Amino acid sequence: MELFKIGFITVNLIDIIDIIIVTYIFYKLYLVMRGTIASQIFLGLTLIILASLIAQTFNMKSLGWIFSRLTDIWVIAFIILFQPEIRRLLLVIGRTRIARYFLKINASETINEIVEGLRELKDRKQGALIVISMGDRLTSFVETGEQLQAKVSKELLISIFSTKSPLHDGAVIINNNTIEAARCILPLSSTEKIGTRKLGTRHRAGLGASEDVNAMVIILSEETGGLSIAEDGKLKFVSGLDELRREMKKELESSDVKEEVKEIFEEMDEEQYLCFCLKKKNESW
Numbered sequence: 001m002e003l004f005k006i007g008f009i010t011v012n013l014i015d016i017i018d019i020i021i022v023t024y025i026f027y028k029l030y031l032v033m034r035g036t037i038a039s040q041i042f043l044g045l046t047l048i049i050l051a052s053l054i055a056q057t058f059n060m061k062s063l064g065w066i067f068s069r070l071t072d073i074w075v076i077a078f079i080i081l082f083q084p085e086i087r088r089l090l091l092v093i094g095r096t097r098i099a100r101y102f103l104k105i106n107a108s109e110t111i112n113e114i115v116e117g118l119r120e121l122k123d124r125k126q127g128a129l130i131v132i133s134m135g136d137r138l139t140s141f142v143e144t145g146e147q148l149q150a151k152v153s154k155e156l157l158i159s160i161f162s163t164k165s166p167l168h169d170g171a172v173i174i175n176n177n178t179i180e181a182a183r184c185i186l187p188l189s190s191t192e193k194i195g196t197r198k199l200g201t202r203h204r205a206g207l208g209a210s211e212d213v214n215a216m217v218i219i220l221s222e223e224t225g226g227l228s229i230a231e232d233g234k235l236k237f238v239s240g241l242d243e244l245r246r247e248m249k250k251e252l253e254s255s256d257v258k259e260e261v262k263e264i265f266e267e268m269d270e271e272q273y274l275c276f277c278l279k280k281k282n283e284s285w
Contacts (some may be wrong), residue, residue: 013182121158127221
């Protein structure tokens with residue numbers, strides 16, 4: 001369907017959608033590469049492409065031959081050079097509101113067990129590090145620890161993080177209401193301070209995990225008894241267990257899906273919205 005013309009160029013609806021998608025992709029690439037060495041590499045590749053176009057335009061055979069050989073391997077070279085940035089870009093896409101809507105889990109019981117377990121550990125002045133998957137399998141973390149495949153329970157969490165337990169060092173990985181592994185090793189974040197507060201190893205590990213995967217990481221400090229949440233590479237200190245429970249429900253519990261859907265489809269009229277919710281309920285609730 002033709003919308004308008006710019007000179008001899010005809011613009012239709014598909015062209016507009018195409019431009020919006022490409023613009024979004026380049027914007028996300030810019031956010032991912034900003035401030036990294038990848039931006040300089042990208043600039044270098046752009047200059048090579050421009051030089052190749054100039055060589056073709058002016059029929060520079062020798063230079064054109066060199067660039068033609070480069071184009072045979074540029075896709076593989078691009079993947080190798082930008083592997084960390086491509087990974088980060090995919091994580092950014094996976095963490096969008098729409099993607100998270102489809103990755104919600106029914107976690108009401110799990111949340112209660114975790115909170116009550118942390119309450120007991122807090123009273124005993126013992127620390128904890130819990131990674132809750134929000135869609136990713138976290139296989140790379142699970143393989144570093146002792147695999148359990150046990151249902152989440154207050155008693156099991158207390159037993160794992162007891163200072164007398166051989167599993168208390170490291171993190172617990174939870175996926176789909178199951179403790180997949182304990183004593184797992186997490187990557188340390190390069191961030192050592194937030195404001196004036198110096199981060200310990202447990203906090204840096206939780207923050208590092210949240211930078212690499214789509215997960216919520218709960219940290220209970222053994223020294224201070226303070227609680228914090230690491231998510232999307234950001235660390236948030238919470239005032240207590242009640243606030244922790246609210247944050248977990250907000251991110252994990254499927255009963256909050258209706259609010260997410262309402263925001264995504266805020267331009268729907270009320271009847272359409274109710275029909276959508278009933279359809280989703282019949283499919284997955």
